[in-house]
Amino acid sequence: MKKISCNIIKDVLPLYLDDVVSEDTKNMVEEHLKSCESCRKEAVLLNEDLILPLGSGAQDAEIKTLKYLKKQFRNKKAVVSAVSVFLAFIIMLGTYALLVTPKLFIPYDSTCIKVEKIDEKLYARYIGSNLDGSVARNSFPLEKDGEKKDVTFFYIYKSPWSELRALLQKDTEDHLIFLGNADEIDEVYYGKFRIERPEELSADLEESELIWKK
Ligand SMILES: [Zn+2]
Structure with a gap:
């Protein structure tokens, strides 16, 4: 296979790592990486960015926490409204009993x-x-x-x-x-x-x- 310029490889590396390239391009990149340390390093660096995305991982955790808190909040809200409805019912029942039941x-x-x-x-x-x-x-x-x-x-x-x-x-x-x-x-x-x-x-x-x- 003909030697392909590093610039072309570096251009397509992100696409290759995202696995959105054709089979031919994939083969071409892999062939080049075997023999080119510079591009290999670049690929590793890019890969780390994609696989070890500290930032986005943290974001995920944050989103998860947010979702969890939101759910907790929703649950709490549901509990609070259920308790409110129950208390209102008890108060109404009590008021009714106090007002209506006594036969004076x-x-x-x-x-x-x-x-x-x-x-x-x-x-x-x-x-x-x-x-x-x-x-x-x-x-x-x-x-x-x-x-x-x-x-x-x-x-x-x-x-x-x-x-x-x-x-x-x-x-x-x-x-x-x-x-x-x-x-x-x-x-x-x-x-x-x-x-x-x-x-x-x-x-x-x-x-x-x-x-x-x-
Ligand atoms: Zn190269």
Whole structure:
């Protein structure tokens, strides 16, 4: 093979090292390097630049670190938002429980709690905006002073939430609570009876107020 000038070899060396040359050029370069120390050195130098790229290696590491940190940050952000959502949920749940759950007994007040007979049915009427709910018991026979009477119990309750709502409301509300058919009830008591313990109703009776009788 003809001796090729070192300048040509040096020109194509980077391409050769990048392995982007034709087979012919490759052979030519390799043939030349066998016999030319100067070009060999040049190739080694170039190769070191390519293979031992301290700079780019450091960059890689930096990029990796950056990527890692970014991922960590993303993970942390995800954790933080998950925790925030969870905490917000707990706070909402707690607020809900505190505002809505407590059933606060509304004491009897003859000015706003009345029993009315409408079309042979008995209703309790409550005038007030803070009502959250009511509890009524079907009439049942009860022995009282040697007499058997059909009595019914009821009471109304409020919650912090209904109190709050009432504060924001200007108009008073009128509530009708159905108690039962008028012919089945002799007496209506207002009191916080224990609906789940019928055997203690006599005791409940003591603490309740007779607010209507036939
Ligand atoms: Zn050469």
